[in-house]
Amino acid sequence: MSALLHLLARLVHFAYWFCCDFMVNLANRTHTSYEEANTWVLLLLLPGLLALLVGVRVVQRWQLRR
Numbered sequence: 001m002s003a004l005l006h007l008l009a010r011l012v013h014f015a016y017w018f019c020c021d022f023m024v025n026l027a028n029r030t031h032t033s034y035e036e037a038n039t040w041v042l043l044l045l046l047p048g049l050l051a052l053l054v055g056v057r058v059v060q061r062w063q064l065r066r
């Protein structure tokens with residue numbers, strides 16, 4: 001059990017490092033701050049993408065029922 005917890009902790013640590021590094025690189029490439037890049041991605045882009053995908057699913061379901 002301890003080995004599994006250690007593996008999961010390493011996985012979470014790697015995922016956190018990867019996401020932070022991605023956001024820092026995104027901010028550097030777009031010449032913005034880290035906080036601004038976070039705002040664009042986490043508060044605008046991801047919810048917008050989620051809404052778009054839900055809308056596509058609703059339209060597909062509506063079309064399949066006809």
